[in-house]
Amino acid sequence: MLERIPAYTDAMLDxxxxxxxxxxxxxxxxxxxxxxxxxxxxxxxxxxxxxxLSIMPVREAVSRLAAEGALEVxxxxxxxxxxxxxxxxxxxxxxxxxxxxxxxxxxCKANSPESLARIEAREREFRELSxxxxxxxxxxxxxxxxxxxxxxxxxGSAELLAIIERLWLRVGPIINLDLRENPxxxxxxxxxxxxxxxxxxxxxxxxxxxxxxxxxxxxxASAFILSRQRLLD
Amino acid sequence: MLERIPAYTDAMLDxxxxxxxxxxxxxxxxxxxxxxxxxxxxxxxxxxxxxxLSIMPVREAVSRLAAEGALEVxxxxxxxxxxxxxxxxxxxxxxxxxxxxxxxxxxCKANSPESLARIEAREREFRELSxxxxxxxxxxxxxxxxxxxxxxxxxGSAELLAIIERLWLRVGPIINLDLRENPxxxxxxxxxxxxxxxxxxxxxxxxxxxxxxxxxxxxxASAFILSRQRLLD
DNA sequence: GGAAGCTAACTGTGATCACAGATTGCGGCA
DNA sequence: TGCCGCAATCTGTGATCACAGTTAGCTTCC
Numbered sequence: 184m185l186e187r188i189p190a191y192t193d194a195m196l197d198x199x200x201x202x203x204x205x206x207x208x209x210x211x212x213x214x215x216x217x218x219x220x221x222x223x224x225x226x227x228x229x230x231x232x233x234x235x236l237s238i239m240p241v242r243e244a245v246s247r248l249a250a251e252g253a254l255e256v257x258x259x260x261x262x263x264x265x266x267x268x269x270x271x272x273x274x275x276x277x278x279x280x281x282x283x284x285x286x287x288x289x290x291c292k293a294n295s296p297e298s299l300a301r302i303e304a305r306e307r308e309f310r311e312l313s314x315x316x317x318x319x320x321x322x323x324x325x326x327x328x329x330x331x332x333x334x335x336x337x338x339g340s341a342e343l344l345a346i347i348e349r350l351w352l353r354v355g356p357i358i359n360l361d362l363r364e365n366p367x368x369x370x371x372x373x374x375x376x377x378x379x380x381x382x383x384x385x386x387x388x389x390x391x392x393x394x395x396x397x398x399x400x401x402x403x404a405s406a407f408i409l410s411r412q413r414l415l416d
Numbered sequence: 417m418l419e420r421i422p423a424y425t426d427a428m429l430d431x432x433x434x435x436x437x438x439x440x441x442x443x444x445x446x447x448x449x450x451x452x453x454x455x456x457x458x459x460x461x462x463x464x465x466x467x468x469l470s471i472m473p474v475r476e477a478v479s480r481l482a483a484e485g486a487l488e489v490x491x492x493x494x495x496x497x498x499x500x501x502x503x504x505x506x507x508x509x510x511x512x513x514x515x516x517x518x519x520x521x522x523x524c525k526a527n528s529p530e531s532l533a534r535i536e537a538r539e540r541e542f543r544e545l546s547x548x549x550x551x552x553x554x555x556x557x558x559x560x561x562x563x564x565x566x567x568x569x570x571x572g573s574a575e576l577l578a579i580i581e582r583l584w585l586r587v588g589p590i591i592n593l594d595l596r597e598n599p600x601x602x603x604x605x606x607x608x609x610x611x612x613x614x615x616x617x618x619x620x621x622x623x624x625x626x627x628x629x630x631x632x633x634x635x636x637a638s639a640f641i642l643s644r645q646r647l648l649d
Numbered sequence: 650g651g652a653a654g655c656t657a658a659c660t661g662t663g664a665t666c667a668c669a670g671a672t673t674g675c676g677g678c679a
Numbered sequence: 680t681g682c683c684g685c686a687a688t689c690t691g692t693g694a695t696c697a698c699a700g701t702t703a704g705c706t707t708c709c
Contacts, residue, residue: 201491201692203479227661237694242661243479246436250480252578258434259661259700271574278575281518341504342511345485346579434662460691470664475691492670492691 202240207247209234214253214264215351217324217359224261253352264356269414272357276405279350280398283331286347287381287397288390289338298337299385305330306382313369323369324359330378334385334397361408373403435473440480442467447486447497448584450557450592457494486585497589502647505590509638512583513631516564519580520614520630521623522571531570532618538563539615546602556602557592563611567618567630594641606636 199205210230213219227245231238245262248254255265267275290298309326312318328351335347362368377400384392408414432438443463446452460478464471478495481487488498500508523531542559545551561584568580595601610633617625641647 203692207483226659228659238661239693239695243476243692245661246476247480247483250440250483256661260702261660274573275575278573278579282515282579285514340507340511342508346511346515346582349579436662459689461689471691472663472665476662478691489691493672494690 203243206240206244215355217355219264220360221266221356223264269416284394284398286335286338287393290334291390291393293339302333305333306378436476439473439477448588450588452497452589453593454499454589456497502649517627517631519568519571520626523567524623524626526572535566538566539611
């Protein structure tokens with residue numbers, strides 16, 4: 184059965200594409216949003232029953248997510264959300280700094296009024312959320328994600344966006360687990376500050392500054408998580 | 417049936433992991449090596465029969481490759497090797513320049529005697545192959561790939577390597593199709609020159625130069641392919 | 650009371666069958 | 680001779696069944 188994620192039945196599927204596609208999106212969204220924690224187990228049969236399907240579409244969806252490293256499937260054993268070693272997390276952080284930083288710099292150059300407006304809106308939403316004394320963590324995670332992807336989308340590169348999505352698929356469970364256990368980090372405002380710096384860099388067309396801001400945001404969160412020693416090794 | 421790739425039966429599978437895994441590696445290797453051309457169709461049943469399996473493992477393998485964009489599968493239609501638009505190719509090239517360039521720079525910093533020796537060996541093999549008047553194209557493609565991945569492997573980042581592999585999965589069919597139609601490009605020596613520059617940059621610990629060399633190699637090949645107008649749009 | 654061992658339930662993997670939509674090629678008509 | 684249309688075949692999708700290895704819980708014995 185599903186561990187730590189009992190409320191699975193409330194989940195409905197979108198209505199686009201094949202059943203496999205829908206299950207894939209369903210699981211991927213939950214992974215990025217941090218609805219799963221590292222080490223969580225799920226079973227093909229349990230998921231398929233909860234969703235009212237046969238296990239076939241679930242199999243394909245899980246298989247794809249496993250190919251992307253978002254899930255781990257060992258033969259004859261339950262599917263698990265991967266645990267991550269500190270070294271691996273450092274590695275992925277370094278890659279994220281480079282790639283997401285690049286996307287931010289591109290977003291600067293491609294700067295259009297519409298995408299700038301979208302980024303501003305997301306920045307404001309996240310800032311207002313973190314200023315609340317009792318912020319809803321799930322909302323905050325979603326708002327943070329929305330801001331980042333507004334920036335990355337503004338870069339105008341579908342390839343880059345797909346790569347970044349896959350990276351978030353991997354780090355989603357970890358970042359969320361961290362924030363859930365350390366809600367005070369939200370109030371420290373490191374993220375808010377980085378977002379603001381990124382926004383003004385994009386406004387003023389300074390690609391290097393935008394890259395730096397995103398890099399600082401990612402590195403800051405990563406350093407905090409690593410300092411908490413919740414990862415293997 | 418398989419178009420343009422009649423000799424499918426000669427292919428054997430490796431012996432590791434589940435059947436799905438083996439089929440995946442089998443198809444992925446052939447995609448990277450350029451054994452498929454854009455637009456090629458393949459059928460789950462044809463592949464499974466050629467490999468002597470049921471269609472289940474093939475389904476899963478194809479499903480994973482489709483998730484990575486290496487294959488396209490439209491419901492009720494044959495699986496195809498994706499055609500690529502010029503704009504998309506430009507996009508992917510820009511991403512490759514950034515990411516593979518970054519990997520080359522990392523390889524510089526991580527510089528170990530063993531990996532340097534491996535890179536040198538691959539550089540020599542590719543150079544000698546291109547100097548031959550009647551070079552075997554398939555061999556040359558493989559040698560080029562071997563050189564690049566020797567560099568990327570030296571970067572010491574598993575995450576980066578996985579991302580780059582996925583990128584090559586996408587561009588493999590196109591690069592190979594190009595080289596097959598323009599074998600003279602090999603003799604022009606742009607690649608040989610870039611490889612040599614990259615190698616000495618790594619030897620002399622100059623990350624920016626290594627990045628530049630890889631970027632020049634990728635951009636050069638990309639510009640040539642785009643100039644040939646074989647892509648859509 | 651506690652630990653070891655066995656059994657029953659659960660795991661993913663693979664094969665086979667059924668189905669609906671797409672494709673293709675052949676036959677007939679103009 | 681050339682084109683249109685129908686039918687047989689091929690496509691991926693999904694469900695169900697069988698199987699072998701894993702896991703976990705219960706019983707039994709010390």
